[in-house]
Amino acid sequence: MGLIALGLIGLAGWLIWTGRLQRMSTKDGMALGAALVGAVLAAKGKPMLGAPILLGAALFFASRGKAKTGKRRSSRRIADPIPLTDGDIEQARALLGLSSDADSGAVRAAHRRLIASVHPDKGGTEALAAQINAARDLLLDDLAGKDQKRGR
Structure with missing residues (x-):
């Protein structure tokens, strides 16, 4: 469990370093924080407290990944031409x-x-x-x- 905690902390550091956290939603950030707390609790010898939190965060991210891999719609919308001034x-x-x-x-x-x-x-x-x-x-x-x- 200690390796999982270190891995999650390293992942959070990498996300901050590359600037990818700027594109995260509030829910994503909260789930990442919960995963870190769960991993730390599990690593500290309290797996009964940390494992459900870590599992919940993992399920959240897994469900978000499946929702994104479905139909891909273009995020760019073609707007009507605006008269130039x-x-x-x-x-x-x-x-x-x-x-x-x-x-x-x-x-x-x-x-x-x-x-x-x-x-x-x-x-x-x-x-x-x-x-x-x-x-x-x-x-x-x-x-x-x-x-x-x-x-x-």
């Missing part, structure tokens, strides 16, 4: 640090430079990365619309 485009340019005469190559280069430093895999947040991606898409769509109006 000049303010939105200016905010997107400011976020990417571009001037008003930037072309599509400059937009892509600015996006690549900025996303490399704030990507969630590099320690940034998913929200900021999503804003940067949305700004790039908005500016590229705007430039494509202007090119179509010019007849290119």
Whole structure:
């Protein structure tokens, strides 16, 4: 039981180190905490108290795993197009640090430079990365619309 407790503590440390706990729900965190308490109780020589707690947490995670492996639905929802305003485009340019005469190559280069430093895999947040991606898409769509109006 001591090895199980050490394994669970190591798992919790790994989850914290990699940042995966940020994506855990409250229920997941509570179940992980209960599993740690159960494992510690079982390791301390109180298996009658620790084993049911540990078993309950294991069943919780097992049921969550089966629910997730069923039908996989896309978490991305395709939204209706929103009419663009000049303010939105200016905010997107400011976020990417571009001037008003930037072309599509400059937009892509600015996006690549900025996303490399704030990507969630590099320690940034998913929200900021999503804003940067949305700004790039908005500016590229705007430039494509202007090119179509010019007849290119």
